[in-house]
Amino acid sequence: MAVHRSVSPLIALALSACSGAAPPQEAAPRVPAAATTSATPTLDAVRRKGFVQCGVTTGVAGFSAPDAQGRWRGLDVDVCRAIAAAVLGDAERVRFTALTAAQRFTALQTGEIDVLSRITTVTFQRDVQLGIEFPAINWYDGTGFLVPRSGGVRSPRGLAGATICVSAGSSNERDVADYFRKNGLTFTPVVMERLEELTNAYFAGRCDAFSQDRATLAAVRARAPHPDDHVVLADVISKAPYSPGVMPNDLRWMEIVRWSVFAMIDAEELGLSSGTIDGAMASGDPEVQRFVGQTGGFGAMLGLDALWAYRIVKQVGNYAESFERNIEPLGIERGLNRLWKDGGVLYVPDLR
């Protein structure tokens, strides 16, 4: 039930905030009494419980959605699995928490999840005011519009006076207001929290356009009774770099999340994939040797073992594999999300 679920993390926050006088395990059940002294409380807690609690969407195909067997799949889901492979040795040791846009930050702040991996746009306010840390951008997107083909709308300027479906608490809610204001146009918003209900309202004709990040719109369009009746406009009205999110109290955990994402992108750049990484163990290339943990001792520096990056690629795959498995079937081009040497903006530091 949308109403109940949206309020529950708030109650959790209120309760945890009110119980500060209680013993630490009550105030933050997942962090041990030693949390205040350990440099990496999240990593310790993840090791102790044996799984990574990962916050994802309530279902956006390509990024995080359960398949027919109930298994979570998507680009963001693969980030969760990569972290589990690196830290716990097994990409399957992840538990997922489905969150609406409005619930996500509270869930992270209250310690309900260890990492948020949920099509989350990095913004100044989220970084500085909410105090969320964004370790590594793993997808570049932007706010766009989905419209019925029959309406004849070719560009967002054609939406003057239109009714637009937008999800509550998304960055799109502000992007659309900014765009229309900048262009001196008006619109009527229909704002709902759950993407499913918003999608139903759009398909029922409640709105003239659906505004969201473009990859999400492609996923929404794919769920239409007749996808060809709808078109994602080419215009992008904002930048939307996505990153996983973590809390700022654990630098080591943040580094692990950051380098798990970097490792997938580096692997693609080095030509290492889940199929070829075993053969690469014997490679003479010093970069590859460092990556698979033969030299360099980088795993130990992260507080992990030498094979952390090897396992990410072996069990989850490199970035291209994740893209081809999750995003490409939706008909979304890789575009900006190609490697820098292929004309995209994915440019990450090497393991050195």
Added chain:
Amino acid sequence: MSPRGRAIVWQAAALGAAGALVGLAALEAASNLKARGIASGFAYLGRAAGFEIAPGPLPYSARDTYARALAVGLVNTLRVSLAGIVLATVMGVMLGLARLSKVRALSLPAAGYLEVVRNTPLLLQLLVWYSLWQGLPGPRAALHPLPGVLLCNRGLFLPSLSERPALSGFDIRGGLSLSPEFGALLLCLATYTAAFLGEIVRGGVLSVGRGQTEAAAALGLSRARTLRLVVLPQALRVMVPPATSQFLNLAKNASLGVAIGYPELIAVTGSTLNQTGQAIEAIALATLVYLAVSLSFSLAVHLWRRGRW
């Protein structure tokens, strides 16, 4: 010490303890928020909200402050609640009288209605009303239930004194309009609360002694005049307290509008706390506003009863 004095001391002690608890909780909350790096305070209320809200009685644009956005939400809550109370009262009285009727063609359907409405979840009823409305044709093929009145999946459009609604661009413009979200929420709240009010009306009427009706009949009053002059004024005394609590329930249930995107107080609070991250402040504020609305309504009813009786 006199019993009265002792009572005052005990009450003061209880109040003090409760106040201390609240204060302690607030201090703990503040220190926990700080530890988690979450900004706190109400300074956000003065900043520009930056999100749009569907047009309502109170003018608003994304340039306005969060405080203004919340006021818009409150006005929208009050608007649907007041309209709901009026509609629910009319329907409730009709239902109650229908149930009392000796004509079975009236009393049986009324009883059936009460059972269905009172025994299904309100949220489900709301979603049914909303999806029924969404099933209507689009603005280009709008229905004309009455001359000048247009009904479509974008809302209900009524002619005003100066203009008649007509299709313009994407939508129907001109005249008075009710959005599908407002309409569905209003129908849902009114039909639901009417079921409870119907039972209150029936109970109130039955509470008036038979002797009263018989005396009125002996005086030669017609059945309608008996009801209006003898039964209802006495029944009202019994009906007002439970009806008041139903009206307050209706206002609180209006917060379900968040599920279908009606921009009431809780929906705007949701957007606000999400944009600012200040969950505790936003929720506390919404709670206080609801409390203030409920208490002032209760007080008004109380004063009215004191003045009357």
